Structure formats: structure tokens, C-alpha cells
Amino acid sequence: MLYSTIETLKKNQLSITDSRKKILEMFVRSKGALAHADIESQSGTEFDRVTIYRTLQTFVEKGIIHTIPTADNSVRYALCKDACTEGHHRDDHVHFMCDHCGTTYCLDHVHVPKVSLPEGFTSTQMDLVVSGKCMKCNH
Amino acid sequence: MLYSTIETLKKNQLSITDSRKKILEMFVRSKGALAHADIESQSGTEFDRVTIYRTLQTFVEKGIIHTIPTADNSVRYALCKDACTEGHHRDDHVHFMCDHCGTTYCLDHVHVPKVSLPEGFTSTQMDLVVSGKCMKCNH
DNA sequence: GTAACTGCAAAATATTTGCATCCTT
DNA sequence: AAGGATGCAAATATTTTGCAGTTAC
Numbered sequence: 572m573l574y575s576t577i578e579t580l581k582k583n584q585l586s587i588t589d590s591r592k593k594i595l596e597m598f599v600r601s602k603g604a605l606a607h608a609d610i611e612s613q614s615g616t617e618f619d620r621v622t623i624y625r626t627l628q629t630f631v632e633k634g635i636i637h638t639i640p641t642a643d644n645s646v647r648y649a650l651c652k653d654a655c656t657e658g659h660h661r662d663d664h665v666h667f668m669c670d671h672c673g674t675t676y677c678l679d680h681v682h683v684p685k686v687s688l689p690e691g692f693t694s695t696q697m698d699l700v701v702s703g704k705c706m707k708c709n710h
Numbered sequence: 711m712l713y714s715t716i717e718t719l720k721k722n723q724l725s726i727t728d729s730r731k732k733i734l735e736m737f738v739r740s741k742g743a744l745a746h747a748d749i750e751s752q753s754g755t756e757f758d759r760v761t762i763y764r765t766l767q768t769f770v771e772k773g774i775i776h777t778i779p780t781a782d783n784s785v786r787y788a789l790c791k792d793a794c795t796e797g798h799h800r801d802d803h804v805h806f807m808c809d810h811c812g813t814t815y816c817l818d819h820v821h822v823p824k825v826s827l828p829e830g831f832t833s834t835q836m837d838l839v840v841s842g843k844c845m846k847c848n849h
Numbered sequence: 850g851t852a853a854c855t856g857c858a859a860a861a862t863a864t865t866t867g868c869a870t871c872c873t874t
Numbered sequence: 875a876a877g878g879a880t881g882c883a884a885a886t887a888t889t890t891t892g893c894a895g896t897t898a899c
Binding site: 641678687691695697700701707709 | 782784804806809819822823825826828830834836837838839842844845846
């Protein structure tokens with residue numbers, strides 16, 4: 572059990588339950604983003620499919636994880652950084668999807684450059700989704 | 711019937727059918743992106759839900775439309791520009807989703823700036839998804 | 850003890866597939 | 875006429891909801 576897992580739950584006023592601890596731990600350990608199905612298969616029959624849906628939703632609401640827009644429109648989630656807070660969630664970094672192995676990375680060190688929007692448009696969030704081949708698949 | 715609609719279908723070696731003509735026309739007329747449900751409601755009972763699925767898939771395969779990665783993971787489609795060709799599809803422009811009215815825009819005149827990826831990552835496609843308030847909703 | 854969380858069942862929604870029929874070329 | 879496209883039925887997948895029982899605090 573990782574220390575930070577329980578800490579994170581407490582910080583967000585969530586009660587400490589098995590499913591929350593274990594699902595959050597999966598995110599902490601995972602390098603990439605996770606889909607509902609990933610969590611389901613990694614956890615076997617340990618918790619109900621519905622519990623996974625609800626846990627993910629709770630985490631998103633609390634700003635612990637965020638959804639990632641993906642080119643194939645599958646739903647994936649990744650850990651938020653500190654800048655994310657409940658309700659408002661700031662996540663202007665780059666996501667990378669490997670076409671080859673399917674892994675989704677959050678490239679925290681690459682930041683999204685400013686773009687100038689047309690007159691009248693205001694932005695609250697920007698998400699840059701890059702597809703291509705990742706480090707591992709480029710050999 | 712718009713001239714370009716039939717032209718586009720011919721150019722892509724697709725037979726000219728009612729559903730293809732009308733669905734493509736919806737895209738041409740629409741300022742924003744369309745979801746399956748939008749097409750279904752705009753067309754009433756004119757064609758089957760399954761036909762819409764298959765038509766959208768065909769259009770995507772031919773590079774006539776493309777899916778838009780969205781933060782809420784609803785599947786939306788928009789017309790591709792000329793640079794899109796069958797199989798490979800190049801679409802490095804900016805998509806804007808209005809948090810308020812839900813409209814998705816393709817901002818063709820804004821282009822995605824280059825970002826430097828970490829060592830070993832190569833990109834084939836970039837998609838910048840901006841959320842916020844659109845022109846109409848900013849009043 | 851109480852409020853919140855989970856599991857199960859079931860409903861609602863979304864997507865895919867098979868096949869017979871119809872339409873485009 | 876032949877191949878492809880459509881409509882219908884049904885299978886499959888995904889997500890949501892209600893409720894009763896259980897657990898965290």
C-alpha cells in the first residue's frame with residue numbers, strides 16, 4: 572500500500588475503501604492512462620463493474636484523475652497533477668497515444684503552447700493529443 | 711442538392727445513395743461537428759440508425775470526415791479538408807468545444823503549433839482540443 | 850449509529866453483426 | 875445482371891439507476 576494513496580483520498584474527503592485504494596494505486600503505478608476495461612481486467616472479479624464506474628466518476632469529480640480526449644474516442648483516465656482541484660481542473664499538458672501499442676502517456680514536461688483563438692472565443696482548458704509511435708515502439 | 715456533395719462521393723468511388731448524399735450534406739451545411747445522434751434527429755425516420763453508423767464509418771475510411779477527440783468522449787465527426795486522403799488523414803487543426811452550448815467547431819484558420827516531444831517519440835497526428843465559451847455564448 | 854459505499858439486478862443506451870431485399874451502376 | 879447498400883432483427887457492449895445490505899468513521 573502506498574502512503575500517498577491514502578493521503579490523497581483523505582485530502583479529498585473520501586472514505587478509505589478497498590476499491591478506492593486499489594484503483595487509485597493502479598493509476599499511481601501505471602505509466603500511462605487507464606480505461607475502465609484495464610481496471611476491470613487488472614482487478615479480476617475483486618470489485619463490481621459498477622463500482623469501477625462509480626469510483627472513476629468520483630475521482631474525476633474530486634480532480635484526482637481526468638479523462639483524456641483520444642483520437643479513437645475510447646474513455647481513458649490519468650492522474651491529475653497538483654494544479655487540478657475539485658470542480659475546476661486545469662490540465663494543459665500533452666497526451667500522447669501510441670498507434671502501435673495503444674499506450675497513452677501524459678507528457679507532463681511538454682506544455683501546450685498558446686494559440687490565438689478567433690474573436691469571441693475564450694478558453695478554459697486546452698488539451699493537445701499527439702498520436703504516433705512511442706519510445707518503446709520506435710524500438 | 712449541393713453540387714460538391716455528389717462530386718465528393720464520386721471522387722471517393724462511393725455509389726451515390728440517398729443516405730450518403732443527405733448525411734454528407736448535413737456536414738457541409740453544419741458549422742460544427744455532428745454526432746450520430748444529431749444526424750439521427752435531423753433525419754427523423756428517414757434512414758435506419760444502422761445506416762447512419764455505416765455511412766459515418768465509410769466516410770471516415772474514405773477520409774471525408776474525421777472523428778474529433780473530445781474531453782467528454784462523445785463521438786463527433788467533422789468534414790475533413792483537402793489534405794485528408796484515404797487511409798492517411800492529416801488534420802492538424804484546432805477543435806473548439808463550447809462548454810455552454812456543446813457546439814464543436816473546427817477552427818481551420820488556427821493551426822497547431824509544433825511541440826518538441828521527448829526523445830524517441832514520433833508524431834503522425836496532432837489534435838488540439840480547446841474548451842471554453844464560444845462566440846455565441848460569450849454573448 | 851449514521852452516512853456513505855458496494856454489489857446485484859435490471860434498465861437504458863450505444864454499437865455491431867447477419868441476412869434478406871433493394872438500389873446503383 | 876452483379877455488387878454494393880440498406881433495413882430489420884437481434885446480438886453484444888457500455889453506462890446508468892434503484893435498492894438492499896455492508897462498511898467506514
